[in-house]
Amino acid sequence: MTETEHVSPGPFVPSRYRVVDRKTENSDITTLWLEPVDRPIAPFKAGQFNMLTAFGVGEVAISISSAPGAPGAIEHTVRDVGAVSHALASSQIGDVVGLRGPFGTDWGLESLTGCNVVVVVGGIGLAPLRGAMRYLAENPAPDRKVVLRVGARLPDQIVFPEEMERWREMGVDVEVTVDVADAAWTGHVGVVTQILTELPFDGAGAVALVCGPEIMMRFSARSLIDLGVSPENIRVSLERNMQCGIALCGHCQLGPFLLCRDGPVVPYAPLAAELITEIER
Amino acid sequence: MPSPDAVVIDANGVDSLITSLRAQGFRVMGPVVANGAIVHREIRAAKQLPVGWHDEQEPGSYRLSHGDDGEMFGWAVGPESFKQSVFPSRSVLWRARRDGQDLAVEATGDDVAPEAFFGARPCEVAALKVLGGVLAGAASPDPVFTRRRETAFVVTVECGRPAATCFCTSMGSGPGAAADFDLALTELAGPSGRFLVRVGSERGAAVLAGVASRPATAEDHRARDEVLGHAVAAISRTLDAEAAPGLLARNLEHPRWDDVAGRCLACGNCTLVCPTCFCAAVEETTDLAGTVEETRRWDTCFDLAHSYLHGGSVRVSTRSRYRQWMTHKLSTWVDQFGNSGCVGCGRCITWCPAGIDITEECAAIAASDGAVKTSEPTAVRDR
Numbered sequence A: 001m002t003e004t005e006h007v008s009p010g011p012f013v014p015s016r017y018r019v020v021d022r023k024t025e026n027s028d029i030t031t032l033w034l035e036p037v038d039r040p041i042a043p044f045k046a047g048q049f050n051m052l053t054a055f056g057v058g059e060v061a062i063s064i065s066s067a068p069g070a071p072g073a074i075e076h077t078v079r080d081v082g083a084v085s086h087a088l089a090s091s092q093i094g095d096v097v098g099l100r101g102p103f104g105t106d107w108g109l110e111s112l113t114g115c116n117v118v119v120v121v122g123g124i125g126l127a128p129l130r131g132a133m134r135y136l137a138e139n140p141a142p143d144r145k146v147v148l149r150v151g152a153r154l155p156d157q158i159v160f161p162e163e164m165e166r167w168r169e170m171g172v173d174v175e176v177t178v179d180v181a182d183a184a185w186t187g188h189v190g191v192v193t194q195i196l197t198e199l200p201f202d203g204a205g206a207v208a209l210v211c212g213p214e215i216m217m218r219f220s221a222r223s224l225i226d227l228g229v230s231p232e233n234i235r236v237s238l239e240r241n242m243q244c245g246i247a248l249c250g251h252c253q254l255g256p257f258l259l260c261r262d263g264p265v266v267p268y269a270p271l272a273a274e275l276i277t278e279i280e281r
Numbered sequence B: 001m002p003s004p005d006a007v008v009i010d011a012n013g014v015d016s017l018i019t020s021l022r023a024q025g026f027r028v029m030g031p032v033v034a035n036g037a038i039v040h041r042e043i044r045a046a047k048q049l050p051v052g053w054h055d056e057q058e059p060g061s062y063r064l065s066h067g068d069d070g071e072m073f074g075w076a077v078g079p080e081s082f083k084q085s086v087f088p089s090r091s092v093l094w095r096a097r098r099d100g101q102d103l104a105v106e107a108t109g110d111d112v113a114p115e116a117f118f119g120a121r122p123c124e125v126a127a128l129k130v131l132g133g134v135l136a137g138a139a140s141p142d143p144v145f146t147r148r149r150e151t152a153f154v155v156t157v158e159c160g161r162p163a164a165t166c167f168c169t170s171m172g173s174g175p176g177a178a179a180d181f182d183l184a185l186t187e188l189a190g191p192s193g194r195f196l197v198r199v200g201s202e203r204g205a206a207v208l209a210g211v212a213s214r215p216a217t218a219e220d221h222r223a224r225d226e227v228l229g230h231a232v233a234a235i236s237r238t239l240d241a242e243a244a245p246g247l248l249a250r251n252l253e254h255p256r257w258d259d260v261a262g263r264c265l266a267c268g269n270c271t272l273v274c275p276t277c278f279c280a281a282v283e284e285t286t287d288l289a290g291t292v293e294e295t296r297r298w299d300t301c302f303d304l305a306h307s308y309l310h311g312g313s314v315r316v317s318t319r320s321r322y323r324q325w326m327t328h329k330l331s332t333w334v335d336q337f338g339n340s341g342c343v344g345c346g347r348c349i350t351w352c353p354a355g356i357d358i359t360e361e362c363a364a365i366a367a368s369d370g371a372v373k374t375s376e377p378t379a380v381r382d383r
């Protein structure tokens, strides 16, 4: 990739990306594999997001769900919750979507050498963490244990189950819980904090990566702190409405943060802890 | 001949200044009386200026009156700021044309003629800098703002008659102009039609070169000091800008937010008139021929849709929306951009239909610093 290929005609103009593959993950979640038609975006880091345009419908923020540096198409996993996400999730192979990015802060994978890692996920929160998980699973380190704790509302809302199985085979300590079981479910039932009561290592010195609904992140952070993880070592991914992704529209404010610029990944302490504890911030 | 730093011109000089700017290719936007207020329109001659007009401003009220004093700039600020010129309320960001499964995206240019902001008050010049800190200071600067601000010629006019709603002295933005202008005028008292002009840039000197003037004397400078001294003395509202960031940050559960929420209509007027509010939303439309157009328009944090996330709004109550607005202006703006988001122009006070006064709200919180809402939050948001 040469430098000039990244030159953009303006920060608001999306690059065209073609849908080269798609997978229905469950009833409302779809993963899209995208390849550039002409102008590829700059290399990304795990945890960053792109602004995706369904042409004629609108533009929304979607995390990159593939691993940084991986060859081939870039992946995004979209939950169908409104007009734009519906149009994106329904796009077919060959369709062109718009893409701007990569934006925001990342999980800081390069800092995760020589320390144990706890990844805590609620629902589709695994999408922004999938790239990081792939990296951690595929690049094992003798002095690093990786623990993944996943909570989903229902068994059929668990995303990437086969991939989680692969990570388990690669040495990741994976546990999954559902809020409400169905007849076929033999695993744990309950919220994610119930499978976060112990760790196979000392929490002190470990780094936690947490993504899910704010209430889930709050309770998970408390559990992690109880397990000895330092609040500064807990990284959470936060969301607010995003109209631009580039610190120009004011929508993604959360107290002192512009989350498209200072987030989405921020340390739980000192600032995020209070922000996600109080209402209407 | 090297031009002096300051000269004096008369009313005809103001007229030839406008002519000179037009001759240099600027579209001159200046103050005129229209619809009962002083607003910005394209001007061609000094006679279009609001000569003899004065504004009386109070919380929730703005009234013009006319006198026969012949003052050209005997008013403070109107509802419009030059924000509209550098950050248009609507702009098309790009267009895309469909061709079967394929699609071509094209950037839209911004090719309006450079404007001269004639009669911009010092607080407005400060506001342009605050806006620039956001829109030009970002890692990917806003191209429309950047181009328009860089090409704009700023003729600031210092204030001799501040309004009752002004508090620029608290925010360090007026009534005198210190920087970021091409030319700065001061309408001197005494025999009408005497203006001290200070040069702020080479462009300013070039434009001024075509205008009949005489070098300013020490007496002219003293006359300017007197005008500004009167203005400072006339400003009655204050805000503790240094204390505000910490004060608001530690009082997010103060009962005053409920009190103001009982008065605020969440109309968003304050954000529309504010010269630094920059929130914008994008909209995508498709015409019958299949052309997709991405438009950016001003938005307001008082609108429920502003904080829309996953099927609902984060900030539902008026309390949380007013708190978002005011804490952003005075506190979190400092965290985000390194300076206050308020320049003390007083527009939000004047144009609030409920007469809500940001200085009064801030003082009320300071008066019972640390007070907390007695009732517990009713629900924990999960969005």
Ligand SMILES: Cc1cc2nc3c(=O)[nH]c(=O)nc-3n(C[C@H](O)[C@H](O)[C@H](O)COP(=O)(O)OP(=O)(O)OC[C@H]3O[C@@H](n4cnc5c(N)ncnc54)[C@H](O)[C@@H]3O)c2cc1C
Binding pocket: A049, A058, A059, A060, A061, A062, A063, A064, A077, A078, A079, A080, A081, A082, A083, A084, A085, A086, A124, A127, A128, A238, A239, A240, A241, A242, A264, B304, B305, B306, B308, B310, B311
């Ligand atoms: C950093 C970040 C990463 C994200 N990553 C992912 C991800 O990986 N996968 C994923 O599925 N989601 C992700 N999201 C969430 C995703 O951006 C939202 O779910 C998405 O914006 C919602 O789109 P929609 O289909 O509801 O859009 P629409 O409902 O069509 O809305 C589009 C925009 O229109 C406006 N709007 C629409 N309806 C209303 C209304 N009723 N009231 C007010 N305004 C309205 C909003 O501004 C909205 O953003 C992420 C969000 C952020 C901030």
Ligand code: SF4
Binding pocket: B270, B273, B274, B275, B276, B277, B329, B341, B342, B343, B344, B345, B346, B347, B348, B349, B358
């Ligand atoms: S907050 Fe009010 S006083 Fe401050 S700059 Fe905005 S409109 Fe002017």
Ligand code: SF4
Binding pocket: B263, B264, B265, B266, B267, B268, B269, B270, B271, B302, B348, B351, B352, B353, B354, B355, B356
């Ligand atoms: S403070 Fe006044 S102008 Fe602002 S939203 Fe409330 S009622 Fe409207």
Ligand code: FES
Binding pocket: A241, A242, A243, A244, A245, A246, A247, A248, A249, A250, A251, A252, A253, A258, A259, A260, A261
């Ligand atoms: S998304 Fe626009 S400022 Fe962050």
